[in-house]
Amino acid sequence: MIINFDSVVPHPIRDIYSSESDIWNNNIVFEQGKFYQISAASGVGKTTFLNLIYGSRKDYDGSVFINQKNLNNLSFTDWSKLRTRSVSMVFQGLFLFDNLTVFQNIMLKNRLTNHKTEDQIMDMINQLGIGELKDKIVAKISFGQKQRVAIVRALCQPYQVILLDEPFSHLDTSSAQIALQLIIESSMENHATILLTSLSETLVSDNFSLIKL
Amino acid sequence: MKKDSLLYKILWSNYPRTAFIISGFGLLLGAAIVFFGAGLFLVFRQIQMSDDQLFPKEFIVINKKVSLLNTLSISNSGFSEEEIEEIKNQPFVVNLSPFVSNQFKIGAYTEATENVPGFYTELFFQAIPNQYLNIKDSRWKWEKGQKEIPIVFPSDYLKLYNFGFATSQGLPQVSAKTIGRVSFKVKITGKNGVHHFTARIVDVTDKVNTILVPLDFMLWANDSFGVEEKKSSPSMILIETENAANPEIISFIQTKGYETNTERLKNSKTAFFLKIVFIIVSSIGGIIVLLALLMFVFSLEILILRSKESIKKVLLLGFHYNHLLKIYLLFITIMLLVILSLSWFFAQTGLNVLEQFVSENGFSFPSDLGIQLLLLPVLTLVILLIINMITIRLQLRRINSESNG
Numbered sequence: 001m002i003i004n005f006d007s008v009v010p011h012p013i014r015d016i017y018s019s020e021s022d023i024w025n026n027n028i029v030f031e032q033g034k035f036y037q038i039s040a041a042s043g044v045g046k047t048t049f050l051n052l053i054y055g056s057r058k059d060y061d062g063s064v065f066i067n068q069k070n071l072n073n074l075s076f077t078d079w080s081k082l083r084t085r086s087v088s089m090v091f092q093g094l095f096l097f098d099n100l101t102v103f104q105n106i107m108l109k110n111r112l113t114n115h116k117t118e119d120q121i122m123d124m125i126n127q128l129g130i131g132e133l134k135d136k137i138v139a140k141i142s143f144g145q146k147q148r149v150a151i152v153r154a155l156c157q158p159y160q161v162i163l164l165d166e167p168f169s170h171l172d173t174s175s176a177q178i179a180l181q182l183i184i185e186s187s188m189e190n191h192a193t194i195l196l197t198s199l200s201e202t203l204v205s206d207n208f209s210l211i212k213l
Numbered sequence: 214m215k216k217d218s219l220l221y222k223i224l225w226s227n228y229p230r231t232a233f234i235i236s237g238f239g240l241l242l243g244a245a246i247v248f249f250g251a252g253l254f255l256v257f258r259q260i261q262m263s264d265d266q267l268f269p270k271e272f273i274v275i276n277k278k279v280s281l282l283n284t285l286s287i288s289n290s291g292f293s294e295e296e297i298e299e300i301k302n303q304p305f306v307v308n309l310s311p312f313v314s315n316q317f318k319i320g321a322y323t324e325a326t327e328n329v330p331g332f333y334t335e336l337f338f339q340a341i342p343n344q345y346l347n348i349k350d351s352r353w354k355w356e357k358g359q360k361e362i363p364i365v366f367p368s369d370y371l372k373l374y375n376f377g378f379a380t381s382q383g384l385p386q387v388s389a390k391t392i393g394r395v396s397f398k399v400k401i402t403g404k405n406g407v408h409h410f411t412a413r414i415v416d417v418t419d420k421v422n423t424i425l426v427p428l429d430f431m432l433w434a435n436d437s438f439g440v441e442e443k444k445s446s447p448s449m450i451l452i453e454t455e456n457a458a459n460p461e462i463i464s465f466i467q468t469k470g471y472e473t474n475t476e477r478l479k480n481s482k483t484a485f486f487l488k489i490v491f492i493i494v495s496s497i498g499g500i501i502v503l504l505a506l507l508m509f510v511f512s513l514e515i516l517i518l519r520s521k522e523s524i525k526k527v528l529l530l531g532f533h534y535n536h537l538l539k540i541y542l543l544f545i546t547i548m549l550l551v552i553l554s555l556s557w558f559f560a561q562t563g564l565n566v567l568e569q570f571v572s573e574n575g576f577s578f579p580s581d582l583g584i585q586l587l588l589l590p591v592l593t594l595v596i597l598l599i600i601n602m603i604t605i606r607l608q609l610r611r612i613n614s615e616s617n618g
Contacts, residue, residue: 083531
């Protein structure tokens, strides 16, 4: 999946974006199977950038293309298909359901996509160290634990691009490394693109290219 | 179902329980009243339909009041052409036809046998065009040369025979069903002498007190046997009207000193009264249903608003809003099915109780309304589902466009 940003400027940051940005008001292509780390301070549009690709924001000038299709021309049905078959995302706000358990939150997505077996899901949960929390209501676990639930959920679908909005912000280094490894392995299997946002310019891994916002 | 169980948990987790329960009870009560009203209406219609059908639904037969003046032959009990014209011009008259009377002498007789004594009585016949009659018996026709005259007999005469004559003379009684087998001889005396025919009773009616014969026969017979001194203006007129209970008819009849079959008018009044009762009962039920439905729809809106954030999240995960719509509708369908089934059950039970009460008081009451009465809940369910579907779909689309920038 090739993603192309053509002179895109989101309305909320119209007056504040940096002219040195690699993305805003520029032409940039994100290629299939490559990993990108988009780094910037708060408030310059990291989340907005991912939301444009995910279709949850449409307030921008310029054009965004996925495989040469202008995203503004997609119907909700198209988006629904994209979000279950091609584009996955770990939201900064996580968007988990507090009244469901850890496992139910993940199964909600997996039942829609039928992508993983329960054993495969348990395997990922255990790798991320939240196996014991499987039956715990999400409202009762920490934000760091929730981040790991959201990562597993995002991997429960086929995808060609995965959007990660500061996914390790509340994880310790070791947990973040395990989570990153899981994502990289899964993305390599899918031959998918990774777009990861972070506050830091230090690359999370050598496989990633740094993009400045 | 299992696939969507988690979605159910998310979408219905904080539904306004009290509002749903109250609107559910409202729907139950309102629908039960409407179904009961409809049941009564169906019962009434079946009774009406099982009534004898010889005449059009809305008709009356009028005649002049018999007074001392008639007895003294000072006044004529027949209708003059002017009077007929005046009646015809009344706004409530759709159509009318005077009864044609015989202009010759008629005698009915049977010959004595071993068991049955012979009898002779003078009779009269009357006729009106077939368009005012609805006689299904194929023998109800007469052609020139035919010796058998089909006749329609008033049921009061039958009662007179069965409970008066037959019992006192030890003769067999005749039911309305077996009367088709009864025939007697008819002797007509007129301008061409004496002629003999056979008369066969093909039907009975309680709607008019006269002996009806086909108009074809009457015209031919009056022409062939009629004598001048027997000629008279018509004494009875059949009026077809939109509504026999119309108060204008009663006041016209009273002003003019005419008479009509009061039983028929009474039936029409009862019908009119029952229609009003049905309309009132159904309207009350309808209003309750409408209010309950409004509350139901509002409860749904509250539910969806309360779940708004969850719905946004679900849509962002890739669920289509039609998928959510299905989940809401499935739940609502089950709920409405239970409510309407209970309403139907209560309405049917009410009708059964009424049937029992009525039959204990000596009236018959058609009770096989099941299928007909089922149509209404099914129709109500479909309408309610459509209304709910439109409401939910609108809400979901709104949330969807909010969550997609």
